[in-house]
Amino acid sequence: xxxxxxxxxxxxxxxxxxxxxxxxxxxxxxxxxxxxxxxxxxxxxxxxxxxxxxxxxxxxxxxxxxxxxxxxxxxxxxxxxxxxxxxxxxxxxxxxxxxxxxx
Amino acid sequence: xxxxxxxxxxxxxxxxxxxxxxxxxxxxxxxxxxxxxxxxxxxxxxxxxxxxxxxxxxxxxxxxxxxxxxxxxxxxxxxxxxxxxxxxxxxxxxxxxxxxxxxxxxxxxxxxxxxxxxxxxxxxxxxxxxxxxxxxxxxxxxxxxxxxxxxxxxxxxxxxxxxxxxxxxxxxxxxxxxxxxxxxxxxxxxxxxxxxxxxxxxxxxxxxxxxxxxxxxxxxxxxxxxxxxxxxxxxxxxxxxxxxxxxxxxxxxxxxxxxxxxxxxxxxxxxxxxxxxxxxxxxxxxxxxxxxxxxxxxxxxxxxxxxxxxxxxxxxxxxxxxxxxxxxxxxxxxxxxxxxxxxxxxxxxxxxxxxxxxxxxxxxxxxxxxxxxxxxxxxxxxxxxxxxxxxxxxxxxxxxxxxxxxxxxxxxxxxxxxxxxxxxxxxxxxxxxxxxxxxxxxxxxxxxxxxxxxxxxxxxxxxxxxxxxxxxxxxxxxxxxxxxxxxxxxxxxxxxxxx
Numbered sequence: 223x224x225x226x227x228x229x230x231x232x233x234x235x236x237x238x239x240x241x242x243x244x245x246x247x248x249x250x251x252x253x254x255x256x257x258x259x260x261x262x263x264x265x266x267x268x269x270x271x272x273x274x275x276x277x278x279x280x281x282x283x284x285x286x287x288x289x290x291x292x293x294x295x296x297x298x299x300x301x302x303x304x305x306x307x308x309x310x311x312x313x314x315x316x317x318x319x320x321x322x323x324x325x
Numbered sequence: 326x327x328x329x330x331x332x333x334x335x336x337x338x339x340x341x342x343x344x345x346x347x348x349x350x351x352x353x354x355x356x357x358x359x360x361x362x363x364x365x366x367x368x369x370x371x372x373x374x375x376x377x378x379x380x381x382x383x384x385x386x387x388x389x390x391x392x393x394x395x396x397x398x399x400x401x402x403x404x405x406x407x408x409x410x411x412x413x414x415x416x417x418x419x420x421x422x423x424x425x426x427x428x429x430x431x432x433x434x435x436x437x438x439x440x441x442x443x444x445x446x447x448x449x450x451x452x453x454x455x456x457x458x459x460x461x462x463x464x465x466x467x468x469x470x471x472x473x474x475x476x477x478x479x480x481x482x483x484x485x486x487x488x489x490x491x492x493x494x495x496x497x498x499x500x501x502x503x504x505x506x507x508x509x510x511x512x513x514x515x516x517x518x519x520x521x522x523x524x525x526x527x528x529x530x531x532x533x534x535x536x537x538x539x540x541x542x543x544x545x546x547x548x549x550x551x552x553x554x555x556x557x558x559x560x561x562x563x564x565x566x567x568x569x570x571x572x573x574x575x576x577x578x579x580x581x582x583x584x585x586x587x588x589x590x591x592x593x594x595x596x597x598x599x600x601x602x603x604x605x606x607x608x609x610x611x612x613x614x615x616x617x618x619x620x621x622x623x624x625x626x627x628x629x630x631x632x633x634x635x636x637x638x639x640x641x642x643x644x645x646x647x648x649x650x651x652x653x654x655x656x657x658x659x660x661x662x663x664x665x666x667x668x669x670x671x672x673x674x675x676x677x678x679x680x681x682x683x684x685x686x687x688x689x690x691x692x693x694x695x696x697x698x699x700x701x702x703x704x705x706x707x708x709x710x711x712x713x714x715x716x717x718x719x720x721x722x723x724x725x726x727x728x729x730x731x732x733x734x735x736x737x738x739x740x741x742x743x744x745x746x747x748x749x750x751x752x753x754x755x756x757x758x759x760x761x762x763x764x765x766x767x768x769x770x771x772x773x774x775x776x777x778x779x780x781x782x783x784x785x786x787x788x789x790x791x792x793x794x795x796x797x798x799x800x801x802x803x804x805x806x807x808x809x810x811x812x813x814x815x816x817x818x819x820x821x822x823x824x
Contacts, residue, residue: 325520
């Protein structure tokens with residue numbers, strides 16, 4: 223189920239405690255999932271489903287998850303056990319080299 | 326949102342104050358929630374902060390953020406007349422002020438003023454419930470830009486700008502629990518706000534020095550095992566002096582970032598020589614860009630310092646390279662992008678770039694912000710900043726950049742500091758004038774320095790007047806107050822007084 227994302231929007235996982243904020247949103251709707259199930263609006267009640275096999279791996283608080291081809295970037299604001307994917311493709315942690323402190 | 330993440334990620338980490346007895350992330354979140362409810366109940370449209378840096382500041386900053394109310398740190402050093410104008414812009418607001426400022430604020434018509442103690446008492450009771458994340462389009466911070474050449478403007482930073490800056494430049498809880506940052510820049514400066522956000526997100530404990538004084542800085546840094554600090558140029562020289570004078574050892578200190586104005590090369594070299602173990606970062610940024618947009622990293626400092634190649638060595642005077650999350654270009658007066666080596670105006674575009682004042686968004690249609698700073702790139706992408714375009718002296722039809730002449734003057738062994746400004750001139754429109762501070766025991770006359778400049782540049786760049794002073798006027802954030810000098814010299818007191 224593809225949904226239209228908007229920068230600043232918050233989403234929660236249907237299967238674990240994971241929450242994300244959309245940092246960069248693609249122009250087109252995307253089939254964004256956590257643990258294999260579509261993300262829900264942040265204030266929605268989580269469902270009773272469990273993580274689909276192959277979509278474990280978890281999310282880490284404060285990490286950014288992105289797909290540069292799509293122009294998609296998410297920030298994890300609460301961690302969970304499921305992995306984030308677009309369709310079947312699991313998103314990678316954005317591996318930016320940390321910058322030295324400047325202020 | 327940033328604070329909630331920090332409290333979720335490591336609730337028991339001390340984030341504010343001394344390592345023993347300081348405020349934890351969870352505690353800061355709790356206090357900020359209480360502050361948010363207090364601000365909401367007060368009906369304030371803006372939360373002003375008028376006073377020295379203290380632990381109250383982050384509580385008020387995050388409280389206002391949770392409540393979705395703009396936070397406006399005000400310049401408590403502003404003269405009454407200027408302050409009256411600023412207060413007019415934050416009417417309808419609640420003002421948290423230092424005790425000793427309350428009478429002054431009342432006298433110039435401020436209403437709704439609470440002291441820090443009254444604020445602390447108002448948020449003493451526990452509250453329940455969570456605030457939803459604030460809309461990223463809401464205004465987070467209003468900062469009155471220093472306005473060294475004109476009246477202050479109220480710059481707007483929205484939540485999305487500050488959050489973009491933080492998450493793209495800081496690794497969440499990326500630092501060790503022993504790291505501690507000493508903040509001595511005032512809260513009404515963008516660096517004072519950015520330091521709170523960056524430190525908290527990185528997990529670095531914040532320690533405030535309410536008012537800068539070099540010996541106090543060194544003592545606090547030693548006592549609190551400070552590892553990181555940000556200083557403006559005028560502070561660094563005094564700190565080095567105080568370390569020498571007091572013989573204080575700072576074994577914990579390992580990272581100093583500097584910015585806010587032109588740092589004399591001599592000071593950078595002295596720091597690299599005296600304290601080679603310290604990582605130096607030169608950060609270049611503006612209020613309108615949510616702080617840093619380019620930086621010279623510790624490795625780049627060391628490489629430049631060790632290099633015999635003049636082109637690499639020169640990088641010590643650069644501001645390094647733009648952050649990877651941004652685009653920076655140098656453009657000419659027709660807005661065409663210039664190649665490396667050519668000087669023009671610095672333009673910047675990116676998620677953290679706000680470029681907006683109250684009632685006036687100055688971003689171009691495609692999102693670029695004109696910094697009004699002059700500069701150029703070298704062939705390796707290092708950015709050099711050469712002062713404000715507004716400071717350019719127009720003598721006849723010639724545009725003269727003060728920076729070039731100041732550098733030549735400072736290369737004279739007798740000269741400690743130099744400022745070059747344009748003063749009104751009947752014949753040329755503007756004439757070049759220099760104000761110079763000599764080293765103790767340094768000896769140079771007006772004529773000596775005129776010849777010195779003429780031999781190295783050309784006659785049109787030779788200052789018609791050289792005035793000597795015991796010190797130059799700087800803002801508390803290290804910016805040279807050219808306007809003050811211009812006013813002084815334009816009053817006819819420009820004849821060369823003795824040193």
